[in-house]
Amino acid sequence: MGASASRGRPARVPAPEPEPEEALDLSQLPPELLLVVLSHVPPRTLLGCCRRVCRGWRALVDCQALWLLILARDHGVLLPLARSCLPPARDGRPSLLGRFCERRPIGRNLIRNPCGQEGLRKWMVQHGGDGWVVEGNRSTVPGAPSQTCFVSSFSWCRKKQVLDLEEEGLWPELLDSGKIEICVSDWWGARHDSGCMYRLLVQLLDANQTVLDKFSAMPVPIQQWNNNVCFQVTHVFSNIKMGVRFVSFEHWGQDTQFWAGHYGARVTNSSVVVRARLS
Structure with missing residues (x-):
């Protein structure tokens, strides 16, 4: 009986496999x-x-x-x-x-980890007092990629980055063309119950790390009981000398109460931006 039943079914023919498409030879x-x-x-x-x-x-x-x-x-x-x-x-x-x-170096922030999202990565640091730590902002900083900041201690704390402009995607003829400018910005502030001091130094360096131009700022210290104030420091290097290849960005902070812990200047949203002078 099994033989007659199988004899009545049509044999299944396997479908032919599709021929592989010929690759396009660019x-x-x-x-x-x-x-x-x-x-x-x-x-x-x-x-x-x-x-x-x-x-x-x-x-x-x-x-x-x-x-x-x-x-x-x-x-x-x-x-x-x-x-x-x-x-x-x-x-x-x-x-x-x-x-x-x-790398699109024009118009973007060349500073890495500007708000401490990655701890102290990418920064060369010098710890004074109890050293740097990262905390949440006490006042909103507009435009910051993260509302966090680096907090200094009761002795001068320092952080620094040196940016290689050629490595970022610029080339010597462009850097020496007189058609770009370098815009620097940094935010600093205090916690309400402690005064603090802050300093910024930005230097334009040649290939041998010789200083060709610089900008420094040391604002008046913030006093204690200050309502968590914060300030922005800005500068534009608009007449860039021939030979600039690096930007050195460094800032310092400390408190004025000399308290153990982290009551010093709070720095964040540091930026170095190369812009085209299109006019």
Whole structure:
């Protein structure tokens, strides 16, 4: 009976497997068209992956034409600035414009961990008294990425970052063009029951770390019983000398009561921003 039942069913024929689609070989495209295609790839992928495909792709990623296409489409306002101070076309340094497009150094804060979201990471610190700690803000700081701050102690506490402008994505011809400015800002304040002192020093350095320009501020100390006041210190380096390659940013704080613990100046939302002078 089993044999006759199976004889009555039609045999199942397996469906044919689809043929694999032929991969598109971009290397067959004319260089001009391939350049347009690559201009839609994220800069980090271009530099980290596409540049390694072959010599031809490496040459395209290293050429200025690709990055000028990307700038024109995604950052049009910066295109005249970049064009006006391009390095020589045969310059041996690869992908200078690529690093510029990837890291976007114009208009962003170059200071790392400005509010203490990551503790003391990225800062060179000198602990006075009981040292630096991170606490929540007692007054709202507008525009801060985090409402936290670094709090100093009863002896001078110091923090410092040195920014490598070329590593951030700028290049010497641009830095020396006279068409950029460096804007500095820092917020400092006190807790209501303790007075405090604060100092800021920002220096523009050449490749050998020689000081070419500087700005310093040491405002009048905040007195005790102050309603948690906070202040902003700002400065713009608008006439940047030839040769600037680094920015050194450092500030100090301490309290005026000399109390154990953390009652000194509270600093936060530090920023160093490079801006284009488009006028």
